[in-house]
Amino acid sequence: MTWPITWDDVLAARVRIAPYVERTPLRSYAALDAAIGARVLVKHENHLPTNAFKARNALSFMTALPADQRARGVVAATRGNHGAGLAWAGAALGVPVVICVPLGNNPEKNEAIRGHGAELVESGRDYDEAVEVAQRLVRERGLVLAHSTNDANVIAGAATLSAELCEQVEGPLHAIVVAVGGGSQAVGALVATRKLRPDVEVYGVQAAGASAIHDSWHAKSRTTIERANTFADGLATRATYDMTWPALAEGLAGFVTVTEAELAGAVRLILRATHNLAEGAGAAGVAGALKLRAQLAGKTVAVILSGSNIDAATLERVLRLEL
Amino acid sequence: MTWPITWDDVLAARVRIAPYVERTPLRSYAALDAAIGARVLVKHENHLPTNAFKARNALSFMTALPADQRARGVVAATRGNHGAGLAWAGAALGVPVVICVPLGNNPEKNEAIRGHGAELVESGRDYDEAVEVAQRLVRERGLVLAHSTNDANVIAGAATLSAELCEQVEGPLHAIVVAVGGGSQAVGALVATRKLRPDVEVYGVQAAGASAIHDSWHAKSRTTIERANTFADGLATRATYDMTWPALAEGLAGFVTVTEAELAGAVRLILRATHNLAEGAGAAGVAGALKLRAQLAGKTVAVILSGSNIDAATLERVLRLEL
Numbered sequence: 001m002t003w004p005i006t007w008d009d010v011l012a013a014r015v016r017i018a019p020y021v022e023r024t025p026l027r028s029y030a031a032l033d034a035a036i037g038a039r040v041l042v043k044h045e046n047h048l049p050t051n052a053f054k055a056r057n058a059l060s061f062m063t064a065l066p067a068d069q070r071a072r073g074v075v076a077a078t079r080g081n082h083g084a085g086l087a088w089a090g091a092a093l094g095v096p097v098v099i100c101v102p103l104g105n106n107p108e109k110n111e112a113i114r115g116h117g118a119e120l121v122e123s124g125r126d127y128d129e130a131v132e133v134a135q136r137l138v139r140e141r142g143l144v145l146a147h148s149t150n151d152a153n154v155i156a157g158a159a160t161l162s163a164e165l166c167e168q169v170e171g172p173l174h175a176i177v178v179a180v181g182g183g184s185q186a187v188g189a190l191v192a193t194r195k196l197r198p199d200v201e202v203y204g205v206q207a208a209g210a211s212a213i214h215d216s217w218h219a220k221s222r223t224t225i226e227r228a229n230t231f232a233d234g235l236a237t238r239a240t241y242d243m244t245w246p247a248l249a250e251g252l253a254g255f256v257t258v259t260e261a262e263l264a265g266a267v268r269l270i271l272r273a274t275h276n277l278a279e280g281a282g283a284a285g286v287a288g289a290l291k292l293r294a295q296l297a298g299k300t301v302a303v304i305l306s307g308s309n310i311d312a313a314t315l316e317r318v319l320r321l322e323l
Numbered sequence: 324m325t326w327p328i329t330w331d332d333v334l335a336a337r338v339r340i341a342p343y344v345e346r347t348p349l350r351s352y353a354a355l356d357a358a359i360g361a362r363v364l365v366k367h368e369n370h371l372p373t374n375a376f377k378a379r380n381a382l383s384f385m386t387a388l389p390a391d392q393r394a395r396g397v398v399a400a401t402r403g404n405h406g407a408g409l410a411w412a413g414a415a416l417g418v419p420v421v422i423c424v425p426l427g428n429n430p431e432k433n434e435a436i437r438g439h440g441a442e443l444v445e446s447g448r449d450y451d452e453a454v455e456v457a458q459r460l461v462r463e464r465g466l467v468l469a470h471s472t473n474d475a476n477v478i479a480g481a482a483t484l485s486a487e488l489c490e491q492v493e494g495p496l497h498a499i500v501v502a503v504g505g506g507s508q509a510v511g512a513l514v515a516t517r518k519l520r521p522d523v524e525v526y527g528v529q530a531a532g533a534s535a536i537h538d539s540w541h542a543k544s545r546t547t548i549e550r551a552n553t554f555a556d557g558l559a560t561r562a563t564y565d566m567t568w569p570a571l572a573e574g575l576a577g578f579v580t581v582t583e584a585e586l587a588g589a590v591r592l593i594l595r596a597t598h599n600l601a602e603g604a605g606a607a608g609v610a611g612a613l614k615l616r617a618q619l620a621g622k623t624v625a626v627i628l629s630g631s632n633i634d635a636a637t638l639e640r641v642l643r644l645e646l
Binding site for chain 1: 638
């Protein structure tokens with residue numbers, strides 16, 4: 001198995017980010033246990049600044065930069081939580097941040113990114129064109145490109161959440177069900193459990209409309225899809241990633257997809273059972289655990305409420321059963 | 324001014340509850356600042372166990388009981404967060420808890436209370452009859468009655484949140500806008516600011532459909548109303564309370580009411596600007612700050628996101644502009 005990071009990388013990331021983020025709670029809810037038929041532990045990454053685990057990834061990335069690169073600043077192409085995480089981390093550390101989004105990007109997300117003092121560049125027709133803009137800024141302004149997944153410090157940042165989780169569980173833990181967008185969270189969970197709880201099985205979940213990594217895992221061969229089609233924008237990827245693919249291919253105990261209706265149902269279940277807000281990707285762990293209920297019956301399973309940045313219009317559709 | 328608690332009571336409560344609850348974040352959001360026209364700091368009591376500040380009140384109450392009373396157990400009549408707080412605190416401390424709710428109480432709330440291992444007694448046609456049931460259990464089973472407001476340790480528990488808040492603010496703080504149900508939060512804010520930030524003005528907010536304390540404050544005379552009519556069940560009180568009324572009467576800098584539409588608008592604003600869930604009472608601080616925007620313009624104002632226990636059906640009505 002090819003590991004993009006070591007346990008020492010996780011420990012180093014923990015030390016770097018500790019001054020800026022507190023440990024997030026791990027909680028259980030009777031109504032969630034009843035719905036899934038297992039003891040379900042929820043890791044509340046929605047409590048982090050920016051309401052998403054990406055704050056860890058961004059902090060881990062930025063605190064690892066040498067002083068001269070921090071002074072020049074960081075750029076990224078993104079439409080969501082990666083950008084907000086970088087903008088927030090930049091404000092916390094005094095690092096200039098430029099976020100490139102395509103024209104027509106969600107205004108709530110743009111406002112959150114600008115709210116943290118980042119420079120927002122709205123250019124390009126889609127995400128791929130925003131990436132080109134970011135790459136041009138690297139050349140022209142000497143900014144450091146922050147990739148959302150293909151970066152060892154980003155993955156180590158995501159691993160800190162699973163390290164916390166492994167330590168917070170009292171008694172046995174049998175499984176973790178993890179949403180896979182680029183795979184940083186899932187690879188982080190594999191690295192952390194291998195060290196701290198080697199018997200834990202880590203399962204992956206993707207949206208059926210954005211199942212490139214799931215399909216690749218089952219085919220044992222990297223494939224891409226033409227278009228990602230899901231309301232869970234944190235899951236809307238179209239390909240495997242060089243730094244996460246090998247570990248996912250060999251480490252995951254299983255990999256399932258969930259439909260849009262199942263994701264929306266999980267958002268509603270989390271709302272009703274925990275009274276927390278979840279975005280689509282944040283509810284994917286619960287949706288996956290429901291899919292895996294036969295395997296998980298009676299066991300103790302952790303899920304990561306990875307983010308709550310759902311916009312009001314999407315939430316209304318979710319509540320009206322239109323998703 | 325008659326103070327139901329001293330600053331020393333607050334310090335003692337902090338020490339008692341510290342092993343069980345972590346400090347909640349105080350955060351700002353550019354979109355909220357823009358909407359209110361002030362620098363707005365949000366105290367995230369929705370991050371506490373049970374998603375509500377009542378966890379502090381219950382813990383403060385229960386940790387102050389002598390050992391023999393803890394062994395006998397605690398009883399309360401409630402329909403919401405007070406009961407969940409007691410049930411959770413009882414589980415944390417190993418204290419038996421009995422919660423009396425009227426027949427037909429919200430099933431999501433009943434499930435949350437039972438989920439923490441409390442005994443749920445469903446009896447009586449309304450809240451007042453549930454209170455009679457609780458009083459009978461005090462006589463018959465020797466349980467200790469936990470009042471939601473008229474208790475010095477409950478108020479000291481609520482004061483710990485404002486004490487934290489006063490310490491967390493960097494730079495000046497001009498005002499705190501506080502929802503008033505029974506008044507524990509508001510009196511807590513008065514006690515904490517008097518000690519830590521004596522220049523801060525504390526404003527009260529009630530629902531226009533449950534305005535007994537607001538009306539009493541303006542009339543300088545205690546009045547009651549026949550029926551509390553608001554979707555914000557945490558605000559649905561019909562009278563002043565002996566232990567909070569005198570301090571509210573003399574300490575508040577102002578007192579406003581907000582309509583159901585204004586409360587619902589504040590839930591939506593919090594959702595859009597912060598991507599946090601708020602129940603009606605949890606959004607009342609923001610609704611009040613919007614009402615007070617002329618007085619607060621350009622200042623730094625804190626609001627307390629006191630709870631997120633809104634049920635899915637109510638949330639859907641809020642999002643559909645039906646409230």
